[in-house]
Amino acid sequence: MKNFTQTLCLFLLAAVNLFAQQEKGIIGTTNWLNNWTEFRPNHVDYGEPTQILSGNISQDTKLYKKDTYLLLGSVFVTEGATLTIEPGTVILGDFKTNGTLVVSKGSKIVADGMETDPIIFSSNRSVKKEGDWGGVFILGDAPINKFGNGSSVNYGLRPTSFEYINYGGENVESDSGIFRYVRIEFAGRRTKEFGFFNGLTLAGVGNKTVVENIMVSYCEGNAFSVIGGEFNMTQMVSFRSSSDDYKFxxxxxxxxxxxxxxxxxxxxxxDGSRCMYVASYEDKNEVDLTKKGTVVKAENLTLVNVSDNLASDIEVGLVKEALYIAQHASLEMSKSVISGFNPAVILDDHITINNKNLDRIKFSEMYFNNCNGNIFTEHNSNNEDLENWYGNRAFFNVYSKGSDSETFIDLANSKRPDFRLRINKIYASNAD
Structure with missing residues (x-):
């Protein structure tokens, strides 16, 4: 009986520890990064293209795994067509012509890869670098907050019709298809007039669109750029992007x-870069403030800065904040990990610190680790009001100074890292 009781206690302890490990940051009883992600894409040879994609795809088309495709210039899916991509298919963006894929409003992409057979967008260069090609645009007719409820993506794209780069409308349930188990590598080409492309741009995308299990790596522009729209994202990965990881x-x-x-x-x-940038506009004069501003709800995120010498990197100015929140934008973040930043969060200096504004910017059940300060207003080193607010025990926020090796299961594995929290490494505290 004694042995049974001890065994039961050990089982319960293990179960409690497993739950504690999974409650903050990315979750999963196993490492969901396995099988479909690639953290060394510059070591992968995808072979030479066997088919070329160019111009407009104006009728339903399917791409097959047996072929390797080259995006030659700006390629548009138009006229309500559906582009279907078989699991395991490789599409290479052409360096010379800035290969780019644009799924126009009213058309669809069904890129439904598999965990063991993801769809891959990469560079066609033998030695791949950030910004080798453009990226992927998915445009829908869900609402945005600009005047007229519509806009366009320019970036120097040359569509045969201006409508192919339009996005926005009134259809919250807009369906642009499925984008699941997809990798986008070495995108984010820089243009002289329009700046950087993004890895994946989702503009005016509606809630019937499926966006899951997408990895953007080594992007010169923003990894994920969300412009208006209303939809869910889950199991996204941004790795070593030069600009922002997630821009809303x-x-x-x-x-x-x-x-x-x-x-x-x-x-x-x-100009530096962040894990997340949340704003409602770049120019206040181009938006209708009576419409909904940006609202982001974020749960179980892990935002980590991997540094060989964090204190030194902070001192020489190589490390910025993880999150930047602009005026008239809302963020509700919970059960997430922010580790290794300077500081964790910055609020735009136009945000007045009062109950009304802080009710729109919520942090609860967070794990702030090894950050040089937690939540500040831009250009203001005195964050006592914010520390008192978010440090209240009612928010259940936790603060720690653990090293990466102590905090995460396995960051040292270059092929299959595991960014879940280690068991028993969350200590209850409400102070630095």
Missing amino acids: NYGAQCHITNSLAIRSPYVSGA
Whole structure:
């Protein structure tokens, strides 16, 4: 009986520890990064293209795994057509012509890969680098907050009709298809006039669109750019992007869960970059403030800055904040991990610190680890009001100074890292 009781106690302890491990940051009883992600894409040879994609795809088309496709210039899916991509298919963006795929409003993409057979967008260069090609645009007719409820993506794209780069409308249930188990590598081409492309741009995308298990790695622009629309994102991964990992703007209504951003202080744009940027506009004069501003709900995110010497990198200015929240935008973040930043969060200096505004910016059940400060207002080193507010025990936020090796299961594995929290490494505290 005694042995049975001891065994039962050990089982219960293990179960409690497993639950404690999974409650903050990315979750999963196993490492869901396995099988479909690739953290060393510059070591992978995808072979030579056997088929070319160019111009407009104006009728239903299917791409097959047996072929390797080259995106030659700007390729548009138009006229309500559906582009279906078989699991395991490889599509290479052409360096010379800035290969780019645009799924126009009213058309669809069904890129439904598998955990063991993801769909891959990459560079056609033998030695691949950030910004080798454009990226992927998915455009829908869900609402945005600009005047007229519509806009366009320019970036120097040359469609045969201007309508192919339009997005936005009034259809919250807009369906742009399925984008699941997809990798996008070495995208984010820089253009002289329009700046950087993004790895994946989701503009005016509606809630019938499926966006799951997508990895953007080594992107010169933003990894994920969400412009307006209303939809869910789950199990996203941004790895070593030079610009922001996740950018939400222009009235985006987005629920992002169980997702990851891995930053390096040695990979950043000239203006610095963050894991997440939440705003409702770039220019206040182009939006209708009577419409919904950007609202992001984020649960079980892990935002981590992987540094060989964090204190030194902070001192020389290589590390910025993980999150930036602009005026008139809302963020509700819970059960998430922010580790290794300077500081964790910055609020735009136009945000007045009062109950009304802080009710729109919520942090609860968070794990702030090894950050040089937690939540600050831009250009203001005195964050006593914010510390008192978010440090209240009612929010259940936790603060720690653990090293990466103590905090995460296995960051040292370059092929299959595991960014879940280690068992028994969350200590209840409400102070630095």
